[in-house]
Amino acid sequence: MLSEAEYYTALQNVHNIPSHIQVQHRQNYTKLLKKQIKEYEYNLKYDNFQPLPYIPYFVNKTTTEPTLQQLIQAATSSSEFIMDTESINIYKRKNEPTLIQIQIILPYNLSLVMIVEMWHLPRNNTTCFTLIKQLFNIIFTTKKIIYLWGLKDELTPFVDFNLFSHDQLQSITPINLQHQFKLFWNEQHTHRNRISTSDDILEENCLCETCIGKKSSEPWSLQDSTAYLLKEYLPKILTREKFNLGLDPHLFNLDFQERQYRQQLTNYALNDCLSMQRILINMKNEKFEFKFHSKKPIKNKSFQLSQFTSDEDDDDLFSSQSTSTFSKPQEKISNQIISSKKLSTPSIITLENNLILSTQNELTMNHPPELIPSLVGLQGYSHDWKSIRTNENNSNLLDHANVQSESTSNFNAQNEPKNPREKLSADQLRQIHNRSCTIKQRRRYYKNELIFENIDYRFSIKQIKMILKEENIPIYIVNTTTTTENTRKLFVAVRNAKLLKTYEQQTQHLFTKIHYEQLKANRRLLRDAQH
Structure with missing residues (x-):
């Protein structure tokens, strides 16, 4: 930048x-x-782009069979998919294909987003490779609706990886969302002459393509579409980065900076699909009819993407789900994935940090046996919480079906019904009350806090708490966050507000690199951390 x-x-x-x-x-x-x-x-x-709730997956040689089986089940039950690709530039040669991102659209604006790492696939003769191939076979059928930002030709170079064939690509007719958006924009923003108004009234600018500087033959970039339609900034600085190096942190042993760099590339790849989802929802809400080269226009199938309304950001807890406003679907929706209780594969959702949701900047994608990442992407924190991240090292493994079923019900339960006459149930009122109390409590905690800039990344939360205890500093909560400059920031909510200045002086040399090395030299850090 x-x-x-x-x-x-x-x-x-x-x-x-x-x-x-x-x-x-x-x-x-x-x-x-x-x-x-x-x-x-x-x-x-603009503010940074904010995705709707989603669960991310890496698909590569470390992905387990149970995870792939559940992805196959999700793809079988869904009828709409969003796809995108990433390639790397090679001097004086064709671009090399590296990633395919696939978003499986679920009811209530939920989704699963897979990053298929083509350079790190399992061997062709393995069961996992066969399952990945089966996943593409399910998606590439005429019954599925696939959205791309561009032509399906961008998928052709990926045929060499043997996950799908040229014939399969020829058999599908994905919707070019880039072209459809251009039609949508021209339909929504026809040119209008400016009418002079009184001095105290600001006249709105015409947003037709001519007036905003778009040529009639010029396609819309995903970044421009996100900016003009959603009023949000979708960064494209990393377009030419090396997406082939292996984004999944489980592929290699990585240091902190390597993990952070891969996390940035991961967010970039995920946001391409997630921004298309937001755009698609907006187009559907405006009753746009997709002009499609087939006998019949595309209609919404098994479920319809419901409207997304951006509210004031707030603190997110899983028990209360979302502080954003998601309108209820207008009709009852078939929800085979979310409420599925017949899965023969193990439970695979891990919700970290006492069920506290993380923002995308903190996203960690994992898939060891029986584990996948926690639900992420539920709107950023409010102004008071943007730099706060709960980072307890304890995880709670919950049942896959129960968690997802609760997730769906809570997304609708947490928000007021569209119909003002519809009364909230006792459980809904209790959940709203609990959410309000929890948010107020955390704000009260952080009213008096110590902030440590650029702390050493080797300090764990457990070690930080141990050191503060030795310093006789009573605390409520300890959180860390990672900045865009890859530095780590620590927030400590202290109990005694009167001693805040004293604590600041007392702790000014704590948690630095020098402090860590001193503890390490004294052999205190590792020994104490084990108790």
Whole structure:
């Protein structure tokens, strides 16, 4: 991302290309500057993109058979999918395909998002490879609706990995959401002449393609569509990064910085599908009819994506599910995946940190036996909570069917019904009350807090609590967060507000790299952490 000074320099250079730039490179140079300028302006103008709730999966040689079997079951039951791909640029050669992202759309705006790592697949003669191939066979059928941001030709290079064939690609007709969005935008934003208004009334700008600078033949980028329609910033800075290096942290032994870099690439890949989902929901809510090259126009099948309304962000707890407003579906929805209790495979949902949901920046995708990541993506925290992250090292393994069934019911239970005459049940009122009390309690805790910048990443939460106890500092909660600069920040909610200044002086040298090395040299850290 450009700094402010670099931004103004780029604005000057885009119209006055420096003389030392050779003629044959000027077009690429101008294109690069415009991209950097757009990233800076979108980041300044809009809040970061916020996905709807989803469960992420890595699909590679470390993925277990039970996990793949449940993904197959989910794909079988679903009728709508969103797909995207990532490739790497190689100098003077064709791009090399690396990832396929597949989003399985579930009822109530929930979804599963898979990142299939093509460079790290199991061997062709293994059961897991056969299951992955079966997964694609289920998705690539005429009964399924597939949305792509572009043409299906982008899937052709992936045929070489033997998960699907050319014939299978020819048999499907996915919906080009990029083209459909252009039709949708022109339909929703026809040109209108500006009418002069009184000085105290601001007139709205025309948002037709001509007035916003889009050519009639120019396709919409996913970033532009997200910005103009959702008023959110979808970063595209990592477009040319190495998506083939293995994003799943279980593939290799990684240090902290390597994990953080892979996490950024993972979020980038996930958000491509998740932003398309938000756009698709918006188009459906506007009753847009997809212009499709088939005998019949595409209609919504087994379920309809319900409307998404962005509320004030707030603290998210699994027991209360979501603080965003999700409208109820207008009709009863078949929900085979969420309420399934006949799964023969093991339970595979792990909800960390006493059922507290994490934001996408904290997302960790895992799939050891019987474990997958926790439900993530439920709106960012409120202003008071954006940099707070609960990081207890205790996990609670819950039953897959029960958790997902509870998830679905809570998503609708936590929000007021559309019909004002519809009364809330006692359980709904209790859950709303509990959520309110929990949020108020946590805000009260963090009213008096110690903040430690750039702490050493090797300190665990358990070790931090142990050190604070030795310093005789009574606490409520300890949380950490990782910044965009890959530094770790610590938040400590203290009990005694009167001694806050004393605690700040007492702890100013704690949790640094020097502090860690001192404890390590004294052999205290590892020994105490085991008790």
